[in-house]
Amino acid sequence: MTSQTHQTPDAPRTPVPAPASRSAAPPTEEQIRRAPKVLLHDHLDGGLRPATVVELAREQGYSELPTEDPDALRAWFLAAADSGSLERYLETFAHTTAVMRSAEALRRVAAECVEDLAEDGVVYAEVRYAPEQHLAAGLTLTEVVEAVNAGFREGERRAAASGRRIRVGALLTAMRHAARSLEIAELANAHRESGVVGFDIAGAEAGFPPTRHLDAFEFLKRENNHFTIHAGEAFGLPSIWQALQWCGADRLGHGVRIIDDIEVAEDGSVRLGRLAAYVRDKRVPLELCPTSNLQTGAARSYAEHPIGLLRRLRFRATVNTDNRLMSDTSLSREFTHLVQAFGYTLDDLQWFTVNAMKSAFIPFDERLAMINDVIKPGYAALRSAWLFHNERELPS
Ligand SMILES: O=c1[nH]cnc2c1ncn2[C@@H]1O[C@H](CO)[C@@H](O)[C@H]1O
Numbered sequence: 211m212t213s214q215t216h217q218t219p220d221a222p223r224t225p226v227p228a229p230a231s232r233s234a235a236p237p238t239e240e241q242i243r244r245a246p247k248v249l250l251h252d253h254l255d256g257g258l259r260p261a262t263v264v265e266l267a268r269e270q271g272y273s274e275l276p277t278e279d280p281d282a283l284r285a286w287f288l289a290a291a292d293s294g295s296l297e298r299y300l301e302t303f304a305h306t307t308a309v310m311r312s313a314e315a316l317r318r319v320a321a322e323c324v325e326d327l328a329e330d331g332v333v334y335a336e337v338r339y340a341p342e343q344h345l346a347a348g349l350t351l352t353e354v355v356e357a358v359n360a361g362f363r364e365g366e367r368r369a370a371a372s373g374r375r376i377r378v379g380a381l382l383t384a385m386r387h388a389a390r391s392l393e394i395a396e397l398a399n400a401h402r403e404s405g406v407v408g409f410d411i412a413g414a415e416a417g418f419p420p421t422r423h424l425d426a427f428e429f430l431k432r433e434n435n436h437f438t439i440h441a442g443e444a445f446g447l448p449s450i451w452q453a454l455q456w457c458g459a460d461r462l463g464h465g466v467r468i469i470d471d472i473e474v475a476e477d478g479s480v481r482l483g484r485l486a487a488y489v490r491d492k493r494v495p496l497e498l499c500p501t502s503n504l505q506t507g508a509a510r511s512y513a514e515h516p517i518g519l520l521r522r523l524r525f526r527a528t529v530n531t532d533n534r535l536m537s538d539t540s541l542s543r544e545f546t547h548l549v550q551a552f553g554y555t556l557d558d559l560q561w562f563t564v565n566a567m568k569s570a571f572i573p574f575d576e577r578l579a580m581i582n583d584v585i586k587p588g589y590a591a592l593r594s595a596w597l598f599h600n601e602r603e604l605p606s
C-alpha cells in the first residue's frame with residue numbers, strides 16, 4: 211500500500227494569509243475561562259484529579275502509585291508524560307486505568323470529569339475512553355459503559371446545580387494494538403441512544419496502522435455511525451491517508467503531521483500536497499492538542515506548533531486537551547498558550563470553538579442550536595463586557 215501524499219509538482223503556490231489584524235487586545239485568562247468552549251478530544255483516563263487517583267488507589271488496594279501525595283502525583287504525571295515519545299507517554303495510563311475498575315470508581319471519575327470541564331467553561335464535550343481497559347475486576351463491557359454514562363449524567367446535573375450548563379457525549383475507543391475493535395464498535399453502536407456519540411482508536415501509532423481495524427470502521431459506516439481516528443501524531447502522512455481514504459474517518463485525532471504535506475517557501479507562499487488539499491477542501495476536522503504534542507515530541511514549542519499555520523490556512527482546526535492530568539492542563543490553558551504564542555483574540559477563540567461545534571458527532575440541529583444559542587451569545591457578552599470595562603477606564 212503506497213500513499214498518495216506527495217506534493218503535486220505543479221500545484222499552484224498561494225501566499226499564506228497574514229494573521230488577522232489584531233485590533234482587539236488579547237483576552238485575559240479570566241475571559242478565556244468564561245468563554246464558552248467545546249472539547250472534542252479528551253481522554254477520561256487521562257483527566258483524573260490527582261487526589262481522586264490517590265483515594266481510589268487506597269480504596270481498591272492498588273499499591274503501585276509512585277507517590278500518595280496528590281501534589282507530588284500531579285508533578286509525577288506531568289514529568290513522566292513529558293518524555294518526547296508517545297510510547298513512554300502512554301505508560302503513565304497504567305496507573306489511571308488500574309484505579310478505574312469498579313462501577314463506582316468509573317462513575318465518580320466520569321462525574322468529576324464533567325464538573326471539572328464545566329468549571330473551565332466547557333459547554334459541550336466528547337470524552338473518550340477504552341472500555342476494554344476497565345475489565346480487570348470483572349465488569350462487562352456494557353457495565354463499564356453504563357457506569358461511565360451514569361457518571362456523565364450525574365456530572366451534568368451537579369454542574370447545572372451550580373449554574374453551569376454542559377453536555378457531554380462519550381466516544382468509545384478501541385486500542386489499536388489489541389484485537390477488539392469490532393466488538394467495541396458494536397458496543398458504541400448499541401449505546402448510541404444512551405449517550406455514546408461515536409468511536410475512536412488510540413494507543414501507539416507506529417506499527418499499528420488504522421487499516422488493522424477496517425472491519426470495525428466498515429461496520430460503523432454501514433450503521434451510519436461516526437468515528438474519529440488517532441492519526442498523524444507520532445506517525446506521519448501515511449497514517450492520516452489511511453485513516454481518511456481507507457478507513458473513512460470523520461475526524462482526525464491530532465492530524466498535526468498534515469503539516470508535512472504543506473510546503474512554505476521563503477517568500478511566504480505555500481503549496482499544499484494532495485492530501486493536505488483534500489483535508490482542507492473536505493473540511494476534515496483536526497483535533498489538535500498542543501501541549502500533548504510538545505510532550506510526545508510531535509511539536510517543539512507552542513510558537514512553532516503547526517496550529518498557527520493551519521489556522522491561517524483555514525483548515526478545520528480545533529483546540530483540545532488530550533489528557534488534562536498528564537499535561538497538567540485544561541482547555542482554557544491550551545487557549546492561553548495559543549493566545550501568548552500567536553496573539554489570538556476572542557474572535558480566534560470563537561472561530562476554533564465554532565469549528566469544534568460544527569465537527570461534533572451530535573445531530574446537525576443540536577450543533578446549530580449550541581452555536582446560535584450558547585456560543586455566539588457567550589462571546590458577544592464577553593466582548594460587550596470588555597468594551598464596557600475599557601470605556602469606564604478611559605480618562606474623563
Ligand atoms: O495522544 C494519544 N495518542 C494515542 N493514544 C492515546 C493518547 N492519549 C491517550 N491515549 C490512549 O487512549 C487510551 C484510552 O483513553 C488511554 O488509555 C491511552 O492509552
Ligand SMILES: [Zn+2]
Binds near residue numbers: 251253440463532
Ligand atoms: Zn488522544
